[in-house]
Each structure stands twice: as structure tokens, then as C-alpha cells.
Amino acid sequence: MCMKQKVLFFVNYYAGGAEKMTLNIAGFLNQNQYDIVLYIIGKDLGPISKFVPEGIRVEHLKVNSYKDFLVFKLAKALYKERPEFAFSSLMPINWRLCVASILFPSVKVILRANDYLHTQSFLQVVRLRFTYNFSWKVIVQTLEMRDEHINRLHLKVKDVLTLSNPVNVNRIEEKIRGKGSPFIMGHLNFVFVGRVDYIKGVDLLLKSFSKVLVRYPDAKLFVVGEIGGVFKFYYNSLLTIIEELNIGSSVNFVGFTDNPYIYIKFADCLVLPSRNEGLPNVVIEALHLGTPVAATLSVPVVGRIIVDGVNGYVVNVDDEVAFANAMLSSVKLGRVNSYYRSASIEDFQNIFL
The missing domain is CATH 3.40.50.2000 (Glycogen Phosphorylase B;)
Known part of the structure; x- marks a missing residue:
């Protein structure tokens, strides 16, 4: 019997788009193959805890702000769990996770970019430039975001994956049913x-x-x-x-x-x-x-x-x-159709192979 690979997901306690997408990706993984652990970062478990897929273990990484020794606490979580993969999808957590992972070279850090680099200050971009290179893969959502991350952060082309946000059809249908x-x-x-x-x-x-x-x-x-x-x-x-x-x-x-x-x-x-x-x-x-x-x-x-x-x-x-x-x-259009092709569930599952 093969041992499950452990994957840690780190999210902020607010239920924003980046946090919900992180939980979508966590929910795409087969729990028979992966031991999935969600670390919620914040003063409490917050609204995001209401969106956690069934079967995922939840841990609370308590901080009042990101400056509250978060790098040390992330490193402590990595030491405790010893995961194969660590995933984050929010820029202030992303770079800190990269720093924390330096002591654990066997951990494959996967980052999802939640914003464009042109919205960040010069010092913020410099910080990302020196930390994101410790990641294993970086997921971006658009071609424009891809070009920014390769050119401004000097990331290798093969390490930047362009995957548009998938629609969690099963969750949506479950919520609107009846x-x-x-x-x-x-x-x-x-x-x-x-x-x-x-x-x-x-x-x-x-x-x-x-x-x-x-x-x-x-x-x-x-x-x-x-x-x-x-x-x-x-x-x-x-x-x-x-x-x-x-x-x-x-x-x-x-x-x-x-x-x-x-x-x-x-x-x-x-x-x-x-x-x-x-x-x-x-x-x-x-x-x-x-x-x-x-x-x-x-x-x-x-x-x-x-x-x-x-x-x-x-x-x-x-x-x-x-x-x-x-x-x-x-409002004059009535009901409409979508013509936008999102990434598939399989696209995200393949990252963790």
C-alpha cells in the first residue's frame, strides 16, 4: 500500500477570491492519494473555515498580523508536518513561505499569484524577486501575469504555469440545488x-x-x-x-x-x-x-x-x-452563455504528481 503524500495549504482567514480558489484546488485532490492539511492564518478561523471541503484537516496558525513572526510559524508548521508539497495563494504569505522553506529543501513550494506585479511597489517586487526563486512552481492566471513574473522576477519559463481559474461546478450546483x-x-x-x-x-x-x-x-x-x-x-x-x-x-x-x-x-x-x-x-x-x-x-x-x-x-x-x-x-440580455475556457481540474491535479 502506497503512503499518501502530504500537502499543506496555507490561507488567510478572510474568505476572499484567492482563499476560495485555494480551497477549490485542495478539493480537487484525491484524498485517497493525498493527506491534505489546511492551515488558516489569522486571529481566528474566520469566514474561510465555512468553505473547507469535507475530509480536510484544519489547523489554526494564530497571528494578529503577517508581521507577527509569521515566517517562524510557517517554518514550525513545515517542521511538524514534513509535507511533500506546500501551497499558498496570497502574496504576503507566498514570499514568507518561500523564506520558511529554505530550511526544508525537500518541500516543493507551489505558489499561486493573486495579483499583477505592476500593482506592487518597487520594494515589494524586489522582495518577491529574492524569495520566489525558492519556490518549485508558480501558477499565474493570465498571459500578462505570466510575462510579468518571468521578466521581472527572473523565473524560469518552465516553472511558471498559466492556469485560469476553474469553476468548481460541483460546489456551485450543490449550493443552488433546490x-x-x-x-x-x-x-x-x-x-x-x-x-x-x-x-x-x-x-x-x-x-x-x-x-x-x-x-x-x-x-x-x-x-x-x-x-x-x-x-x-x-x-x-x-x-x-x-x-x-x-x-x-x-x-x-x-x-x-x-x-x-x-x-x-x-x-x-x-x-x-x-x-x-x-x-x-x-x-x-x-x-x-x-x-x-x-x-x-x-x-x-x-x-x-x-x-x-x-x-x-x-x-x-x-x-x-x-x-x-x-x-x-x-439586464436586457436575459440569460447568457459563457465562452471562456477555464483550466480543468486535471490541470491542477497534475501539478502535484
């Missing part, structure tokens, strides 16, 4: 799903939505995402905008939920007003569920996922008038 619409009939319903912070452009969304209300006074906007903790200050600024625009009766903050898919499925339009993205999972998921998308061209790949006038509309970042028009046009 579920009805969360909306009241007779309204146009727009849905935002993600972190409620400045980089996601929710302030722009509110201003655009106020213009949509001129055309459709009964329209509703649902904001699905965490509004407490580090997001509280920005959330309070949004409340001020809502009051100034007098749209409070039309905007609903749902907060965090482990089942955003029922909102996405039954919405008339998913909105993504981001100022920056890596590869927006929520857009891929929305199109899989047949919901049209109004989005900003925060990164070039958005324009390859969304076909203008077919399954949504794409406009420039921070253009509230254009975004309002994209919202108005998208």
Missing part, C-alpha cells in the same frame, strides 16, 4: 459579490446605480460581502454616499454568506466595478450560471471573458456614467 430566489418578484436585481473595499469600486457602483434608478426606480442593489473588521471604515464611507444620493431604500448590504451563488443565479445582472483584479472568479461563476455581467476593464482578461453585447458589457475603470449604461444594457 434553492429559490432570494429576491422579491417584480424588481430588477443587481448583485455585487466580493470584498467591500476601495479596490473593488463599490463607491463607483453606488454612484452608477443612482443613475440606473432614474430609468428603473424600483431596481434593487444587493452587496454580498464582509463589511466588518478591516472593511468597516470603507463601509461607513459608503453609507455616507448612500445618504447623499438618497438611495438607501434601494441598496441592501447582505454581509458575508457562504452561499453567494443563489444571489448570482437569480440576479438580473452581476456587477464588478473593480479598480484592479487578478482573474475575477465571480465573473466566471456568474456566466456559468447564465447571469450577464457589467464590469470594468480593470485587467485585460476581463475583456476576454465578457463578450460585449453577448454576455455582458465592459467599460473603463472609474467611469460611473459608462458603468451605469453597462448595467442598463446588461
Whole structure:
């Protein structure tokens, strides 16, 4: 009988896109072949703990911030577990995991890039340049991201894998099975799903939505995402905008939920007003569920996922008038299809062979 290979997955306790994708990848591995351990990094187990696939052992790596001796604690976890593979998908954890792994040359460190290098400061890029070379493989999501990592971090071409985010079809279908619409009939319903912070452009969304209300006074906007903790200050600024625009009766903050898919499925339009993205999972998921998308061209790949006038509309970042028009046009498309090819489950499974 062959012994299982041990794989450690490290995630932040917030349930962001990078964290959820990490859990998707962990869920792709056959538990008869791999001993999978999830280390949740943060002050507590947090919202991400609600997304852990069944059968995966969870450990808590307690820190109040990434500067709280995280490198030492990562090294301690590697020493305790002695894994064949260690996986991380968030830049502040990625480089620290590389440093921690120096003492354990047999561990194959797999990193998934969650952002573009041009969004990072010079010092941040230098830090990545000197640490990412201790990794075994680096997964990037787009061709643009691939070129950046090879050229700016001097990574070997063979060690950089371009894999677009896969749709976890089984999880989505499980979450929506037998579920009805969360909306009241007779309204146009727009849905935002993600972190409620400045980089996601929710302030722009509110201003655009106020213009949509001129055309459709009964329209509703649902904001699905965490509004407490580090997001509280920005959330309070949004409340001020809502009051100034007098749209409070039309905007609903749902907060965090482990089942955003029922909102996405039954919405008339998913909105993504981001100022920056890596590869927006929520857009891929929305199109899989047949919901049209109004989005900003925060990164070039958005324009390859969304076909203008077919399954949504794409406009420039921070253009509230254009975004309002994209919202108005998208709801007229009805149910749509996705033409974007995601990486397969097998593509990710093969990395761990």
C-alpha cells in the first residue's frame, strides 16, 4: 500500500477570491492519494473555515498580523508536518513561505499569484524577486501575469504555469440545488459579490446605480460581502454616499454568506466595478450560471471573458456614467452563455504528481 503524500495549504482567514480558489484546488485532490492539511492564518478561523471541503484537516496558525513572526510559524508548521508539497495563494504569505522553506529543501513550494506585479511597489517586487526563486512552481492566471513574473522576477519559463481559474461546478450546483430566489418578484436585481473595499469600486457602483434608478426606480442593489473588521471604515464611507444620493431604500448590504451563488443565479445582472483584479472568479461563476455581467476593464482578461453585447458589457475603470449604461444594457440580455475556457481540474491535479 502506497503512503499518501502530504500537502499543506496555507490561507488567510478572510474568505476572499484567492482563499476560495485555494480551497477549490485542495478539493480537487484525491484524498485517497493525498493527506491534505489546511492551515488558516489569522486571529481566528474566520469566514474561510465555512468553505473547507469535507475530509480536510484544519489547523489554526494564530497571528494578529503577517508581521507577527509569521515566517517562524510557517517554518514550525513545515517542521511538524514534513509535507511533500506546500501551497499558498496570497502574496504576503507566498514570499514568507518561500523564506520558511529554505530550511526544508525537500518541500516543493507551489505558489499561486493573486495579483499583477505592476500593482506592487518597487520594494515589494524586489522582495518577491529574492524569495520566489525558492519556490518549485508558480501558477499565474493570465498571459500578462505570466510575462510579468518571468521578466521581472527572473523565473524560469518552465516553472511558471498559466492556469485560469476553474469553476468548481460541483460546489456551485450543490449550493443552488433546490434553492429559490432570494429576491422579491417584480424588481430588477443587481448583485455585487466580493470584498467591500476601495479596490473593488463599490463607491463607483453606488454612484452608477443612482443613475440606473432614474430609468428603473424600483431596481434593487444587493452587496454580498464582509463589511466588518478591516472593511468597516470603507463601509461607513459608503453609507455616507448612500445618504447623499438618497438611495438607501434601494441598496441592501447582505454581509458575508457562504452561499453567494443563489444571489448570482437569480440576479438580473452581476456587477464588478473593480479598480484592479487578478482573474475575477465571480465573473466566471456568474456566466456559468447564465447571469450577464457589467464590469470594468480593470485587467485585460476581463475583456476576454465578457463578450460585449453577448454576455455582458465592459467599460473603463472609474467611469460611473459608462458603468451605469453597462448595467442598463446588461439586464436586457436575459440569460447568457459563457465562452471562456477555464483550466480543468486535471490541470491542477497534475501539478502535484
